[in-house]
Amino acid sequence: MDKPIIVALDYPGRAEAEALVDRLDPNRCRLKVGKELFTRTGPALVEALVERGFDVFLDLKFHDIPNTVARACEAAADLGVWMMNVHCLGGPRMLAAAGEALAAREHRPLLIGVTVLTSMGDEELAAVGLSGSPEQNVRRLAALARENGLDGVVCSAREAAVLRADLGGQFKLVTPGIRPAWAAKGDQTRITTPADAVRDGADLLVIGRPITGAPDPLEAIARIEQELAGVAAA
Ligand code: C5P
DSSP, rough: SSOOOEEEEOOSSSHHHHHHHHTOOTTEEEEEEEEEEEEHHHHHHHHHHHHTTTTEEEEEOOOOOOHHHHHHHHHHHTTOOSEEEEGGGGGGGHHHHHHHHHHTTTTEEEEEOOOOTTTTTTTHHTTTOOOOOOOOOOHHHHHHHHTTOEEEEEEEHHHHHHHHHHHHHEEEEEEEOOOTTTTTTOOOOOOBHHHHHHTTTSEEEEHHHHHHHHHSHHHHHHHHHHHHHHHHHH
């Protein structure tokens, strides 16, 4: 996919987020707005980013009854976002309702599913009544997402190869936990380089601190682009 870099705007407020955005180029990256920033700044920031020409991934992971999720997806689409997500555990009717709510739009945003939160290990899965390993659950829920019309899922780069094999070439795989070899790991433990993630089948890379914390964010993007160009040329 062109422009695979999605910069995670993990900031507590609009001023901090816009200070970074001022240094970014909408032709070179897309942006992710998540729960903290959205809850603090509201939809106005999202609209302003769209107005500035950025593709915005609204990462609010909707999970509610089908009608409520469908209306929330419509509201997100009204903001002009390029991509949004819902929790696959909301079930097939909720997933289908979300897809149907967006289907009629002239510029239909991409609809992505969250399968199993990577913070959950075997014990926590069992505690909420999900049997099987995290990988088995991810594969089942990703298949459910595709069957119900979603465009892709968020997954760890380490799951990308198996999901690509399961679900085919068109299904979008969006992967966080990305660290170029030159960047600090921060609190991420299971990390993958941009090149390895794309080699394993990732389409879009959610990258926060390696870009947001770099002295020159555009230079960091250029270095990642260079690394990815090496994969495309191979
Ligand atoms: O700074 P960093 O690159 O670690 O930021 C990664 C972004 O991806 C953050 O917004 C984080 O919440 C999100 N994310 C993640 N791991 C997941 C799901 C989302 O790091 N499993």
